[in-house]
Amino acid sequence: MVVDIGRLKRTGEPRSLDLAITNRDLALGQSVCNMNRPARAQVRLAVAGDAVRVAGAVKADLQVSCSRCLKPVDWSLNKEFDLEYHPVPEVSREGEEIELEFGDLTVGFYRNEQLDVGASVGEQIVLELPMKPVCKESCEGLCDQCGQDLNEGSCSCSGRPLDPRLAMLADLKLKMNRKQ
Numbered sequence: 001m002v003v004d005i006g007r008l009k010r011t012g013e014p015r016s017l018d019l020a021i022t023n024r025d026l027a028l029g030q031s032v033c034n035m036n037r038p039a040r041a042q043v044r045l046a047v048a049g050d051a052v053r054v055a056g057a058v059k060a061d062l063q064v065s066c067s068r069c070l071k072p073v074d075w076s077l078n079k080e081f082d083l084e085y086h087p088v089p090e091v092s093r094e095g096e097e098i099e100l101e102f103g104d105l106t107v108g109f110y111r112n113e114q115l116d117v118g119a120s121v122g123e124q125i126v127l128e129l130p131m132k133p134v135c136k137e138s139c140e141g142l143c144d145q146c147g148q149d150l151n152e153g154s155c156s157c158s159g160r161p162l163d164p165r166l167a168m169l170a171d172l173k174l175k176m177n178r179k180q
């Protein structure tokens with residue numbers, strides 16, 4: 001959902017939006033996370049000078065992949081956000097720093113008087129995604145040699161490959177034993 005900021009500035013009135021956030025707004029592969037139905041977001045847009053404030057809440061139910069066995073894991077989010085957007089700064093002269101001081105508000109940029117509010121909310125969801133989701137704490141993961149799901153049974157591979165440091169120690173021990 002792209003909002004015409006120019007129009008918002010002309011009317012000066014805040015605008016409330018009820019958005020459906022789709023997978024496209026998340027800009028991530030569906031193997032990373034997937035929403036079976038769009039997330040709902042209530043957003044209020046207000047302008048002050050060139051600044052656009054985007055405040056609201058999003059509620060999402062989605063699926064992420066277990067970081068060990070890759071099975072889909074249900075995950076949900078209820079998040080409030082308060083963001084501030086500014087026009088992309090003009091190409092600054094060399095060495096000139098762009099100063100931004102807006103307290104705790106998260107600051108982003110818009111260009112050409114347009115702001116994709118769906119993508120802004122999508123970003124807020126992505127920021128909260130768990131780094132290493134697991135389907136269950138005891139998930140055994142996949143065999144890294146044959147890909148067998150070790151939750152469903154063991155495979156005939158000779159267990160996990162030895163840690164290379166341990167392998168070196170084992171080798172050393174073998175040599176020492178031979179010398180004796």
Ligand SMILES: [Zn+2]
Nearest residue numbers: 066069135139
């Ligand atoms: Zn798992």
Ligand SMILES: [Zn+2]
Nearest residue numbers: 143146155157
């Ligand atoms: Zn295996």
